[in-house]
């Protein structure tokens with residue numbers, strides 16, 4: 144799917160990270176437009192809309208929270224589907240959700256967000272200008288709206304039922320009984336690159352999905368240990384408040400982990416690394432994994448000439464349960480060392 148991306152001013156300084164978020168779902172970014180001042184009706188000014196006219200894209204991703212009327216106006220104007228930052232993040236969550244409960248929680252968040260949109264679309268429906276928008280297709284928006292409302296009620300009921308049966312924060316046990324290692328970190332830190340490199344290194348044993356766990360997991364054998372490695376959603380800067388609940392649902396895979404690998408981008412300024420480490424610890428303690436062994440994979444050291452000073456600085460920020468290994472996932476540097484550290488922790492040593 145070829146997409147165009149609109150980026151508001153407050154993310155211009157985080158452009159790479161925001162585009163990284165888009166690439167999690169849409170790998171083919173055709174063009175990027177910067178939005179200085181959003182216009183109330185269509186979000187994009189007529190100038191920006193003209194700019195987009197020259198870009199061959201199938202979907203517009205706006206890295207901002209849009210009002211329902213803006214989504215609908217944009218879709219009418221461009222005759223293409225429009226997704227905003229909240230919807231994009233919910234798509235990312237949906238892709239990572241493992242358990243039934245997490246899936247339902249995310250589905251509920253999506254419905255809550257979509258219903259006002261569709262209500263807005265109903266107002267335009269008779270004009271026949273929104274064909275196919277939001278997947279309404281030939282059913283028409285009125286029916287689509289009612290269908291979503293019914294679905295929302297059903298998902299809410301089922302979720303309550305599920306929670307009643309299992310208790311809210313049940314202890315999750317992995318069906319295989321294997322230890323579980325979760326890779327976490329901010330968008331673009333290199334989680335997926337590290338996941339791919341490590342599963343390649345430790346001969347993954349079959350890509351079969353672990354149904355009770357996240358879909359992005361692989362069994363890894365290294366020396367005489369075998370463990371499950373999971374690539375998580377990780378942390379997203381500036382998470383919209385209405386989807387925090389859904390975010391916590393994606394963290395199940397972290398809360399059931401025995402060891403965490405926290406991927407940190409070494410090329411970021413030390414101050415940003417400090418804030419990210421602190422935020423991460425805050426979330427860990429909220430979901431009850433405080434004190435578990437954490438291996439901080441200081442990634443992308445290939446981008447620094449001499450990385451020893453950065454290693455020393457970041458080491459100065461570590462807590463007692465954290466250990467730092469400088470790595471480069473793409474250059475495959477120090478991956479053996481990281482695997483050895485994991486091995487030691489999994490065999491019962493300390494981090």
Ligand SMILES: Nc1nc2c(ncn2[C@@H]2O[C@H](COP(=O)(O)OP(=O)(O)O)[C@@H](O)[C@H]2O)c(=O)[nH]1
Pocket residue numbers: 163328329330331332333334335336337377442443444445446470471472473474
């Ligand atoms: N130079 C360099 N780039 C890396 C490294 N690891 C990942 N990247 C790049 O960083 C970007 C984000 O990587 P990705 O694995 O998708 O990050 P994720 O969002 O944490 O899963 C990609 O463009 C990668 O090629 C590394 O060790 N060195």
Ligand SMILES: [Mg+2]
Pocket residue numbers: 167334335336
């Ligand atoms: Mg990733």
